[in-house]
Every structure is written in C-alpha cells, then in structure tokens.
Amino acid sequence: MESFGGIECFVRSAEGGSFAEAARHLSLTPAAVGKSVAKLESRLGVRLFQRSTRRLTLTEAGKLFLEEVSASLTTIQNAVANLANAEGRPVGKLKVSMGTVFGNRYVVPLLADFLNRFPDISPDWHFDNRQVDLIGQGFDAAIGGGFELPQGVVARKLAPAHRILVASADYLTKRRPVQEPEDLALCNGILIRSPQTGRVRSWQLTSRTREQRPLMLKPRMTMGDSEAACCACTQGLGIALVSMPMAVPFLERNQLQRVLPDWYVDDGNISLYYAQHKLLPGKTRAFVDFIIEQFARQQLAQRFSAV
Template sequence: MSRRFDDLMLGSLELFCLAAELESFTAAAQAAGLSPAAVSRSVARLETRMGVRLFVRTTRRIHLTDGGRAYYEQCRQALSLMRDAESQLTGEQQAPAGVLRLSVASPYGHYRVLPLLPRFRARFPKVRIELHLSNRNIDFTGEGFDLAIRGRAPPDSGLIARKLEDAELVLVAAPSYLARAGKPDSLEALAAHECIQFVLPSTGQPVPWLFSRDGQNIELETPVSYSCADDYMGMVTLARHGAGLLQTYRYIVQDDLNLGHLQQLLPEAGGRSRPISLLYPDRRHTPLRVRAFIDFLTAELAPKVGTTHAP
C-alpha cells in the first residue's frame, strides 16, 4: 500500500485540530511549543493539499469554515483512534483519559445523568466530558459523538443499544387547571381538555400518549392546545402553571406530585413506559474512556438486561 500521509502531514493534522479547538494559531503554538508561524504554515499546507479554506481568519481570532468543521470532526476522530490503538497496544494508558462526547435527551440528562457526572469525573479525572443536551437524532460519525442516550433508538443497525431503564409515564395536571376544567374520568374525556404535547424532532409530529385498558396497550392522539419543540421541560412548566393535561415521565414530576403541585390522573389507565437506552457504534476497538463510562452508567442506572443491536 502506497503512503498518503508522511510524518509532516500527520503533524499538520494534529496542529490543525489543536488550532480548531483553541480557535487561535498563537494558543495552538504555545500548547505545542512552536511558533505561530509554524502552525500557520502547517494549516496552509493542508489547505493547499485539498484546495479549500479551513479557517476564516480575523485580527482577533480564527474560526472554521463549513468545510473545515467537517474535516476537523473526521480528523479528530481519526487521531483519537490512533492514540487509543497505540495505548491499547503498548499498555501505557493505565487510566481512562481524553475527551468523551456524550449526547443526552434533555430531560433524562437533567434528572438522571448530569447528577452522576461529578462522581464519574472523581473516579476518572483524566476524562473530560463534552455534553450535548438535545432531543434530536444525531449522526455519530459526522458529529463525532462517542455515546448517546435516547428514548427512541434511531434506525441505524450499526449501533449497540443498552437499556438503562423503562421510564414510567404518568398523566398529570395542576390543581388550578383541574379546578377550572374538572378531572377527566375516562380516556374518551381527554378530547374535551386542554392538552400539552411534545413535537418529536425527527418527525415534526406530536408524540402519541400511551395508556392501557383491559390489558390492551393504547396509543392516543389528543387535542393539541400547546405544542413544545426542542425544550421538553417547557411542557412541564406549562403544566405546573395550569395550562392543561400532560403525559410525561414520572421521574420528572415525582417531586411535584409529592408536594401537590401536580396531581396524577387516570392511574387505572397508566403503567405504560418508554425504554431509555445508551447507544454507541459497534466497532472493534472501543476507547477505554468510553468503556469506562458505559460500565459506570449501566452500573448506576441499568436493570439486569442484555445488550442488543438497535433496530
């Protein structure tokens, strides 16, 4: 196999990534023990090789072009894999280290994952966590994520899914709303109520509410008086202030239920849940920092379930 990258080019890739992360040739030069001119020449060498601009340069700072951003994500992953392979082969990496990029659905992040991260960092202080709170599906390769946590697995057979829990759903409303509109006494009665819905980013459609009746599972589309996109917690704020009925995860509103700020409705039709899963690419060499986080999180949260491929 002919060589495509000599030592000089590999060094240029490392300096390019360093400059992208620090948004400064000068800062990258200081970190690498080189002159700013040497870093600038390395980046210029890459731009000449590919015939594209990687950075927009101003007098105060630099920032990546769209093409530069895509190239950076790929280079960052490639260099990370090279470092991990070297560490595994030589046995020099005694503890997990490096950057862990984690994407978490926002409510699960706030209520389940974020409270655990200081404990993980205390155990593995050489791991730096880059956290992305979002409810949309992500592109692991294109966006450079190591792990994701979602209530719905994306249609990617190249991902492994490890269930963390079955999160129970509850129907709730504020006492102020119930005093105004009355309590629904059946699933059919929901059609006459104000309902708060979350719009799923992947489809742009409201998420159906899940119930059970006479041993049968039911998906119910209710009236949409309020719809929330992106920020899941906006729905909970609306419900707390008497906007209407909301079906949400029990772990989010349990304190509100205990304090009487919200009341559970139609418990006889409840008991439904959605699986929350940890997702990651199926690859031969999983970085040590990723394996450490998977083991930590599943020990903290997961029931005793098996590992499966995402559908």
C-alpha cells in the same frame, strides 16, 4: 505500507461526505485533508472519490477500500488510545450527546463522582434534543430514546421510555372527574411538538391490561419542551402528556399528579448508544459501565416506569 494519516483522512472524508467535515473531525484544514487523500490515491493508483463542488462520492474502488480499512482503522486507533492511558487509567476527551433537560437533571449531577473515579478523562458533553450521527460526528456515546440504530452502533437499555398524563390538583378539582380516556376530549391539552419535525404527534394510550385507546385532548397551547409543559400544568392550565423523567420531580414534590394512572404511552426505551468495536476505548468503556451502575444504584428504571 500506506500512511496511517492518509488512510484516516480518507475514512473520515468518506464518512462525512466532504474534506471540510473530515478536517473538523481531525483538527486539520480541508486543504491538508484533500492533499493527504490525493497522495493516497497516487500511491494506490486508483481514484477513491468522484469530486464535485458540493460533495464527495465514493468510486467503486473507494467503496471496496473503505470496507477493507475502516474497521481495522478503528481497532488500531482504540488500541493506541488504550495504550496511551495514564498509568493504566482511561484517558482522553469523552464526547457524549444527551437531551438537554434529561442530561442536566440526571447525568450532570454524576459528573464529580465520575471525574473522581476517572480523573484523566475530559468530558465534552453536548446537550441537544435531536438525534446525532454517532459515528459520522465522532461521538463516543449518546443517551436518549428513539434512535435509529445504524450499522456499527449498539444500544444498552437503561430504562423504559414511558409517557404519562399529568395535571395539578387545582385543575382537576374544578372539572368533571377524568375516569376514562374519552373524558380527555373535554380537557385543556398542553401539547408538546416534536423537536425533529415541529409537529404534535398522535399518541396511543395503553392500559395496564394492554388495551389501547387514542389520546384525544382539546388543544389549549403548544410547547416545545416537556419541562415547560410541566410548569404550565403546575399553574392549573390543563393536562399534558410528558415523559416520565421530566414528570418524576414534579410528582415527587406533589406539584402534579397523574391523570388516568392506569394508562400510559409506551415509547420504547431510554438507551445508551456507542459504536460497536472489538476493542472499545477505555474512556468509553468507563463511561458505559459508570452510567449503567448509576442507573441501577438510583433505581431510575423503576422510577421511570409508568406501570
């Protein structure tokens, strides 16, 4: 039977496209990973990779072998992890990606409760507003919206991803009433650039009756963060289109109010993403169930809905 370690080195190298990426995932040196893969190729009598100075490319034999072993490798790893649970409790490092402000505001406050319930899990939480490669970068789960759903990854809906227009009462009382989307063209806009592209997206407003109109705000300033845009709005500087999770605290403290409350942007869903396995690791299952439970208990889906 082939070495389990050699097969694991091969699979991680194929996923990451290099021995160096596999080494980071496996806590080995690139030389050790390359040597293990070479030994595997020698035993199998076939070349699995075409090697270049920049990247590994699977041969036809390598592609076939990867299809045969990758799913089984994950199942074996998960089975070993679950058997290693301390006294039947979920155990291990839990690597999760989430947005910076969203994570700090809605997930980190749950940490003490989570660890009281699952003391043998060690959180390794990454805060980033960019989409991660869930499988290739070794994440157990991710929370966010707008993720492309690659093969082998599932999404559990947590809440709608709605965006709303907000401003301070001070700004709104000093200008003509905003009664229709067309009135926004004369308002100072606090615009938000995409962290992925660096550009300001064009949005379509949707009414409660599903009518659609283009969003036209007069650009006054641009921000790279919804929280910063909300803070600028509290100073009476203009109107911003922000996500509901960012707006909720400002609305609940009466620092901001909705503009055109019958209109919003539907940006899909906030979801919990994790790899699809027949045998999900206990630590991942514990986290998934806990987050779904907490979102329901706090009624976050209702609080994040713009309708």
